[in-house]
Amino acid sequence: TEQIKVDDSIKLTYRSVMGVEVPNIIYHQPDSVEVPYGLEGTSSRIDEAYIQFQKVKQITLILAEVDNSIYRLANAISKTQKRANALKNVVIPRYQSSIKEMTESLEEKEREEFSRMKVIKAQKEN
Template identity: 60%
Template sequence: MAKQVFPTKANLIATKSSLALAKLGYDLLDKKRNVLIKEMMTLLDDVKEIRDKITDSYAKAYEALKDANVSVGIISDLTENIPVDDGLHVKYRSVMGVELPRIEYEETPLRVGYGFETANSRVDYAYLCFSEVKKLTVKLAEIENSVYRLANAIRQTQKRANALKNISIPQFEKTVKFISDALEEKEREEFTRQKVIKSQKEKKEAH
């Protein structure tokens, strides 16, 4: 149903302007949605690849841990001497207004606090294997969070685009038609009225 407005030329111009803006808004939202979808699909490919790598790295790391335990006994006491890793820094990049995390990981060099009398190269190897797992996990967290943010943005963008396409634009189009039809009818009535007046005037002049 057309929005009820007074059918004037000024309202017709204003409604046509609103219709043009709504169509432009829809086009921009549709382009934004396509860019976000493309970005998300690229990241989803990366997610699968990194998950596969993490699976392999975990298997390798736990095997190394098992070897280290066999070599020096249960090494849980040694883990207390491993320094806390605080090399994570989160920055953000913008894709069509969507802020996506970019985690910078500064890898800590192997400087553990246990001595040679309590550990050996197998412990070091296990440490390195789990460090690799950590790097991959950080990357996976970055990508999965980005995918989550993109999915939310795509859903919101689609909702706004649908509102314009299915509600606002049709309403403006109906209103434009309503005003245009009303103005045309008014012009026809005015033309008929003027024609009658002219005819009556000519008849009077003839007498």
């Protein structure tokens, strides 16, 4: 069996964009193109096809990086949108309701205190 040469020209790292880990594909294109076949008995069209496939490989890597980055960012945006909706529709109204109850309670206590002071003042005057 023939062994297939390992392609180590591709490195995958991750970088953070607004707190989301997105892939960063680094492709080291070789300086010279080494064809994996003999030149004798082959057409120059095969050479051209091989070179074009190398370009397709590079473009596919870029596409994969962009596609995966968009997917991850869209997923993060979706999660953030759900949290924002939860704040808008659940948490904030709950706090507003609590604030309203506290305000009404304080106003009621203030009115009671005012009327109590009025009664005390009236008793002092008599």
